[in-house]
Amino acid sequence: MSDQVAPIKITRDGAVAIVVLDRPAAGNAIDVATARALLEAAVEVSCDWSVRAVLIASDGRLFSAGGDLNGFASAAARFRN
Numbered sequence: 543m544s545d546q547v548a549p550i551k552i553t554r555d556g557a558v559a560i561v562v563l564d565r566p567a568a569g570n571a572i573d574v575a576t577a578r579a580l581l582e583a584a585v586e587v588s589c590d591w592s593v594r595a596v597l598i599a600s601d602g603r604l605f606s607a608g609g610d611l612n613g614f615a616s617a618a619a620r621f622r623n
Contacts, residue, residue: 547564548564548579549563549564549565549573549575549576549579550562550563550564550576550579550580550582550583551564552583552586552587554593557592557593557594557595558593558594558595558596558597559587559590559593559595559596559597560596560597560599561580561583561587561596561597561598561599562598562599562600562601563576563598563599563600563601563605563606564600564601565602566600566601566602566603566604567602568607568610569602569603569604569606569607570600570601570602570604570605570606570607571606571607571608571609571610571613572606572608572609572610573609573610573613573614573617574613574614574617575613576610
């Protein structure tokens with residue numbers, strides 16, 4: 543992971559799963575690690591029959607700046623070599 547910490551946090555409030563984007567220094571931009579973590583979070587909450595709703599939130603000033611272009615470019619460069 544590029545941030546050295548998990549880019550996603552999952553908490554629960556009763557039957558509500560709260561998935562939090564946790565890359566505030568990057569404007570919560572989605573990089574490869576965050577995309578993978580979002581997929582894992584989606585699978586985790588979809589397999590938990592006690593979850594009735596999912597709230598997607600974020601830490602920091604921005605909800606999400608969108609795709610992390612630098613992160614995707616560096617990931618693509620690793621595959622080209």
